[in-house]
Amino acid sequence: MLGFSWTLDAPIVGAYLLVTMAAGLYVRRYVGGVDDFLLAGREMNVYLGIASLAATEFGIITCMYAAELGYNFGFSGAVLGILSALSMLGLGLTGFCIRPLRDAGVRTLPELFERRFGPRIRWAAGVVIVLGGLLNMGVFLRVAGEFLVLACGLDPRQLEVTMTVLLVLVAAYTLLGGMLSVLVTDFLQFVVMSIGLMVVSVLVLDRVGWEGLVSTARAHHGEGAFNPFVHPKMGWQYVLFQALVQFSAVLTWQTTIARVLAAKDSRTGRQVYTRTSFFFVCRFLIPAVWGIAALALVTEVDFAPVLEAGFDPNKKALYAMPIALGKILPAGLLGLMIAAMLAADMSTDSSYMLTWGGVIYNDILAPFRRGPKSEKSGLLWNRMIVAAIGVYLLLFGLWFSPKGDLWSYLAVTGTVYMSSMTTLFIACCYWPRANSRGAAAAIAVGAVMPIAHLVCQHAGNSELASWATTYASAWGIATYLACAVAMVVGSLTVRTEPRSAAT
16 A cells, blocks of 8 residues: 655645635625525526536445445446436436426425425425435445545544544535535535546556456456346346436435525526436446456455454455555545545535435424524524534444445435335326325335335344345335335325326
8 A cells, every 4th residue: 555645645635625615615605594505595507506416426435335336246336327327317308307396496305295295294204304314324424434544544543533524624614605615615526526536547447457347347247247137146126226216316315406406497407417417327437447446456465454453344345445546546646536535525425414404494393483584593503403414424423334235225225215205206296196195105114114124134133134135125126116006095095186286
């Protein structure tokens, strides 16, 4: 491992952090109300939206799980990016659901649901969105800290310190500037991140070579490295479940939807989706290539000091990529890569903290607010909520480590709310017979089934955990289907007058 140079790499990282913090804090003066804080005044244009969405959806967590997929599955691991890009392109071209959402002028999905299903469904939807979102985001900080420690060759005992510093930096400008700070810093982070990704990819290809990547993938995974349907650990159930996850994420994931809601109009929101779609292939493919390179470069000798330091021996596939980058990147370029990864991570964390906080304020706390709140009071509450989320992320990240591969955990926790919210969103917009009973049934089913899976997977019983891991994709497919059935059956058991689609 070449190691992090405090004379060459540290100044690069420090300069980037200084510029980002200055830009993020500068725009706080333009935050005059809650809409400015949460949605940047709904004035986001296409190009800023593209940069912001791309930067938000590529964090260190993204790089780590996509590289792990490449390590475990070869090029087949990038199929998730293809599924995601097709979903985003389709929604952008057709405006399916996202056009009526933006035209409705709401701040969040649950607020839209209230117009069709009533305030109780709005509150319940907010609860499951935050539950799934925070369970999902809870591992971000630890994984980012592990990446930085492994790639830079830092003392593993500095992991918690690294996590805390990252969180404080992100929280500072997010608390003050809200979505305005997020959009401005996202643009800077998109530029730095893009340069870093290209430079690192060139070095990886120079070190291993394309033929070396292909031969390594084939040697470890056979033809399954290029075809997910024949990979013994993937197959059609895996691909179908991932297709449902990617479609639902593009349709209902709060950080993605926030860009539609912050856009000037529905046409702008659709253009952001259409023009960002190709990047969603890259966000899986590029790290997957790095993961395959790690399969060729990292040996048991490289893993030995990591495992001796107390890292989980069952997560070699997760640790391989940062170890490989630390081996091949020279001083200076390692600093550029770290700056790029910090850019990606700060953008992701700030957007996630802001959007989950917005749901808590706008939907979960709505029934408890008596009378209209002043803009000053609303800003204070939103900032307090973002700060509380930051504390949760730090504490959760310190003690919890998911079992199995990282992406599987993220897919299951996301399903806690995406399965039901996708059903509610489509029914809200296009099925006049949908009602609150069907919506409540879908929310309950969508929350209970994934949480039951998580409990089984993390139970002390190894046989139960093995069963949950083996049938994760089938269970995920069943969850999405059960939500749709619950909505239909629940709605048809009560006679109500058909209602027009939400607008």
